[in-house]
Amino acid sequence: MATPETPSVKNPVDTFYGFQSSYCCGGEIRVTKDPIVKPDSGTTKDGPIWAPPTTIRFDVPNQSPRALTLKLPLQLPTQPAPGGLQTLQAEDNSGATPQPFAELLKACTPATFGLGGEDVLDEQYRKAGKLDREQFSTLLPEALDEVMKSRNDHRGVLAELYKLNIYSGPGGKFKAHVDTPRGVTQFGSLVVCLPHSFKGGKFRVSHGSSSTFFDWATDEPNTIQWAAFYSDCEHEVLEVLKGHRITLTYNLYATERVGGPLQVHPTVDAKLSPFAAAARAVLADSTFLPQAADLMPYALKGVDCVIFSVFKSLDLKTRARPVMGEHEHYAYCAYYPSDDTPDHSGPITVVGEKFHARAEGNDNEIEQSWGMIRQELKRAFPNSARRNVFWINKPKHEELAIAKLHYGNQATVDLIYSRAAILVDIPKWGEKGRGVVA
Ligand SMILES: O=C(O)CCC(=O)C(=O)O
Ligand SMILES: [Fe+2]
Structure with missing residues (x-):
């Protein structure tokens, strides 16, 4: 969740996004x-x-x-x-x-x-x-x-x-x-x-x-x-x-898994990136997400390489996952798996366990309980739901994750989208990885 105390991590990220030259590269070899x-x-x-x-x-x-x-x-x-x-x-x-x-x-x-x-x-x-x-x-x-x-x-x-x-x-x-x-x-x-x-x-x-x-x-x-x-x-x-x-x-x-190429690089030391200094500073700030939290930027290249590599080099759990939009109606159903009442008390992020092809939903009951919707979501999009997510940039691109027919007073097609994101676990203040001096 963004709080007024956290702009210091946003600025370097915005700076990177302003820098648009990483879409191509070139060079020459003398003969x-x-x-x-x-x-x-x-x-x-x-x-x-x-x-x-x-x-x-x-x-x-x-x-x-x-x-x-x-x-x-x-x-x-x-x-x-x-x-x-x-x-x-x-x-x-x-x-x-x-x-x-x-x-x-x-x-x-x-x-x-x-x-x-x-x-x-x-x-x-x-x-x-x-x-x-x-x-x-x-x-x-x-x-x-x-x-x-x-x-x-x-x-x-x-x-x-x-x-x-x-x-x-x-x-x-x-x-x-x-x-x-x-x-x-x-x-x-x-x-x-x-x-x-x-x-x-x-x-x-x-x-x-x-x-x-x-x-x-x-x-x-x-x-x-x-x-x-x-x-x-x-x-x-x-x-x-x-x-x-x-x-x-x-x-x-x-030729490697997503994230694989970023873990080692012949010439780049992620810890020397300007973003690494900002990330270290923010992790050492006790007012930044004092509770354990997830930090997810969207998309997977350019500056995302930098973000992925930097957090990985700081020994934080870092991976790429599909996530469902925070405001998808279904996101609310995914939370509190044992409770039949959807939780609307704040944004929820549904994190898929792995990337998969578009799934077909199986929603043909006229009267559906929240529990059934939640179960169906779990089947089509195996996930865990998270509450304490802080997004450091805005979503750029989304893909269709689930298409399902919905029969109410009129049959409609529900389309649920997901996006590729990088997920970083930020430890609680005081735990290993926090309180490091930049
Ligand atoms: O040959 C080139 O310079 C570009 C070729 C190209 O864009 C292509 O083959 O798709
Ligand atoms: Fe081309």
Whole structure:
């Protein structure tokens, strides 16, 4: 329950929500002709990561040989990677052999896009060539892949190669869209722009009213550039004016449970977050929720990662759960399980035991007792009801949890919604975890 004494925890949270840039990220990897680049030779802390030229092997339809190999960039960069790397003679595919490149352009077929469950070809909307996953092979830029995999504590992200796309100028483009989700664990997409010269073709990624533009155009291709973004981001490839903009797209999947990736992170110490200081201060304040309480922010990414990690790092019981809206009529029925009278004396939060698919309610009695409604709720949405919940931010998104037919003087459909929330148990003042000096 919010009280006037508790604004100090709200302010840092509001500050985080004002900061809107966590919906996407990007970077670049410099290309070197040194074919072997040790991953520990470059991290963002020690300097740039270097990668050898990208090799693409692709099928040539109706021809012999049936597969060709191409290295990008076509002109290998002359500047070597920084010292200490093993240097071998790199294969030079510049100049005389543009053939594989022309073949790659020929091998591509017009790219479609998903509309109403179908693949649609419309050059007003998307003008690009593509190769499907089974028509080519390449590696995620080795340096990036190695850096991710060689850490025991990497974040549990699986990048699944999806397509190779070529947007050619003038006119190549892909108008604003949101990617079709491919499975429940997909949380985002990665676009890797291979080193090749082109003009125009900026990549716009937007979330709400914020937009980020990635400008990968270049005359002297010597970097692999990339952007990753969450699945709810709208994005667009602006018109390519000249040259060929070549990208690999990857679907990003979480490979750990919700919350798992947040428990350990290669570079982030949750205790150093500004929010951690605010959280410690508020836990050390005897006027803040003196009784044991639950603290639940809604939604599960961006700043929620910070909140989850910070409370976890402070050794408080922290987990993600579906919760039913406080003002749902049914919430009142869920409280006091042995009493047949609903309790309307204050807001009640019904916390589901686990996330589940939408349930169908079974409410076909004309005269229903509160006890029956409560029992039915327990069956469709196994839960525990809580009273002393303090919300540190407002709900953002809700999903249908239970749909049920209700027969009164007129048959109606009752729809009950739930939201994903992070639940933190705040111990009573004086118990372990409270009274800590910030
Ligand atoms: O190739 C790109 O830059 C973006 C591709 C894209 O948005 C998609 O394939 O859905
Ligand atoms: Fe897309």
